[in-house]
Amino acid sequence: MADNKTALVKEITPQSEDFSAWYLDVVRRAELADYSPVKGCMVIRPYGYAIWELIQQELDRRFKATGHVNAYFPLFIPESLLMREADHVEGFAPQVAWVTRGGTEDLEERLVVRPTSETVIGTMYAKWLQSWRDLPILINQWANVVRWEKVTRPFLRTTEFLWQEGHTAHETAEEAEEETLKILALYKEFAETVLAMPVHDGPKSESEKFAGASRTYSIEALMGDGRALQAGTSHNLGQNFAKAFEIQFQGRDKTLQHAWTTSWGVSTRLIGGVIMTHGDDSGLILPPKVAPYQVVMVPIPRGNWQETVLPRAREIRDQLVAAGVRVMLDDRDAYTPGWKFAEWEMRGVPLRLEIGPKDIEKQSVLLVRRDTREKTPTPMEGLAGHVQGLLDTIQHALYERALAFRAERTTSADTWEAFVGLMEGRPGFVISPWCGSAECEAQIKAETQATIRNIPFVAPSPEGRTCVKCGQPAVAVPYFAKAY
Numbered sequence: 044m045a046d047n048k049t050a051l052v053k054e055i056t057p058q059s060e061d062f063s064a065w066y067l068d069v070v071r072r073a074e075l076a077d078y079s080p081v082k083g084c085m086v087i088r089p090y091g092y093a094i095w096e097l098i099q100q101e102l103d104r105r106f107k108a109t110g111h112v113n114a115y116f117p118l119f120i121p122e123s124l125l126m127r128e129a130d131h132v133e134g135f136a137p138q139v140a141w142v143t144r145g146g147t148e149d150l151e152e153r154l155v156v157r158p159t160s161e162t163v164i165g166t167m168y169a170k171w172l173q174s175w176r177d178l179p180i181l182i183n184q185w186a187n188v189v190r191w192e193k194v195t196r197p198f199l200r201t202t203e204f205l206w207q208e209g210h211t212a213h214e215t216a217e218e219a220e221e222e223t224l225k226i227l228a229l230y231k232e233f234a235e236t237v238l239a240m241p242v243h244d245g246p247k248s249e250s251e252k253f254a255g256a257s258r259t260y261s262i263e264a265l266m267g268d269g270r271a272l273q274a275g276t277s278h279n280l281g282q283n284f285a286k287a288f289e290i291q292f293q294g295r296d297k298t299l300q301h302a303w304t305t306s307w308g309v310s311t312r313l314i315g316g317v318i319m320t321h322g323d324d325s326g327l328i329l330p331p332k333v334a335p336y337q338v339v340m341v342p343i344p345r346g347n348w349q350e351t352v353l354p355r356a357r358e359i360r361d362q363l364v365a366a367g368v369r370v371m372l373d374d375r376d377a378y379t380p381g382w383k384f385a386e387w388e389m390r391g392v393p394l395r396l397e398i399g400p401k402d403i404e405k406q407s408v409l410l411v412r413r414d415t416r417e418k419t420p421t422p423m424e425g426l427a428g429h430v431q432g433l434l435d436t437i438q439h440a441l442y443e444r445a446l447a448f449r450a451e452r453t454t455s456a457d458t459w460e461a462f463v464g465l466m467e468g469r470p471g472f473v474i475s476p477w478c479g480s481a482e483c484e485a486q487i488k489a490e491t492q493a494t495i496r497n498i499p500f501v502a503p504s505p506e507g508r509t510c511v512k513c514g515q516p517a518v519a520v521p522y523f524a525k526a527y
């Protein structure tokens with residue numbers, strides 16, 4: 044079996060040959076996820092789930108620091124509830140899974156397995172909300188949702204996935220917009236500092252907004268193959284859901300008013316984003332902040348290493364753990380150091396620590412970075428501080444590298460000819476003026492597969508420019524890309 048496994052580790056399709064095959068190889072070989080007996084559903088394996096737990100912890104801390112609390116709502120939604128907001132039904136109906144029987148009996152009313160929870164949460168808010176004094180309501184839910192997908196890919200698009208969905212209710216339109224933007228900024232800060240994944244933040248176009256929303260904002264990242272990934276969305280729902288679900292309160296002026304609501308979410312899709320932002324031909328590269336193991340220690344088995352090297356390695360591990368570093372000491376006898384190097388490199392551990400008899404004589408260890416493969420002999424004295432410093436350096440270096448890649452793969456096109464030419468390949472982001480019409484947007488998509496990812500807050504001014512498709516005056520300068 045060991046030989047078989049050695050061969051497997053080496054078998055990762057190079058990115059340049061087939062990025063999609065590379066991605067699936069990494070997901071499987073790094074043991075992040077596996078296919079399940081249920082079509083379109085994946086099993087998140089312990090190593091992948093540990094990444095999700097770190098993502099959850101970081102986000103949850105941020106949600107709570109901004110005044111949000113967690114709650115849990117039912118998995119099933121009665122059909123009549125889903126039907127109450129017209130745009131919402133139209134958007135989600137083709138994708139919902141139905142429950143029609145309970146045990147041996149047909150249900151009087153069919154239930155949907157939640158594709159998202161605006162309807163059931165809105166119903167409860169209508170019940171709980173009496174007065175303006177009850178506002179704002181700031182609730183988040185960590186949950187699974189189901190959207191029946193025809194084509195699936197682990198983490199990026201699966202029929203069932205894990206996410207968080209925030210649902211808030213406010214007294215005024217201004218407060219709802221402020222909340223929507225506050226969460227968008229929180230997502231951007233999280234993506235960039237924790238996942239080391241640069242994103243563009245801004246509004247989506249009308250046709251790409253969430254079913255039932257007044258305005259949808261997104262963060263958009265760029266993957267290693269030049270495709271964009273929508274990494275998180277924040278929706279200002281206006282009073283659409285409040286009107287459909289009678290989320291009302293008595294205002295300061297004693298009149299009955301509809302609340303202003305928002306919803307926002309990120310999902311296990313972020314793990315796919317991390318894989319495709321940082322990985323290389325040797326496999327995964329994890330930013331230290333979401334690496335289940337930040338350091339893997341590999342003892343070099345020379346002489347009676349189990350009596351000499353191993354006890355010292357254990358001491359060092361304990362010191363690092365005490366300093367808050369996530370460490371794996373790989374002391375397995377059945378594998379060679381070379382095999383372990385390749386294995387943990389493929390699984391993306393940011394830092395390798397080698398320790399052998401000679402290192403112990405010199406009172407030092409060898410640190411090897413996953414991202415640059417740079418080797419640094421480091422004294423045992425003060426090691427925890429060095430390791431933490433190096434992990435910070437790696438975290439920043441990964442972000443800078445992704446940022447440079449994005450800059451390299453961002454171009455502008457002012458003419459349709461130039462736009463089409465660029466989109467024949469996979470150029471990354473293409474910045475082009477647009478007239479604001481849904482027809483132009485649809486034609487652009489039909490002819491080039493490119494969609495408006497969003498209109499970043501930092502996008503150029505449309506003034507004096509004309510639509511790349513129809514030549515009419517431009518109202519915005521969105522970022523276009525082919526997307527996951």
Ligand SMILES: [Zn+2]
Pocket residue numbers: 477478479480483510511512513514515
């Ligand atoms: Zn146009």
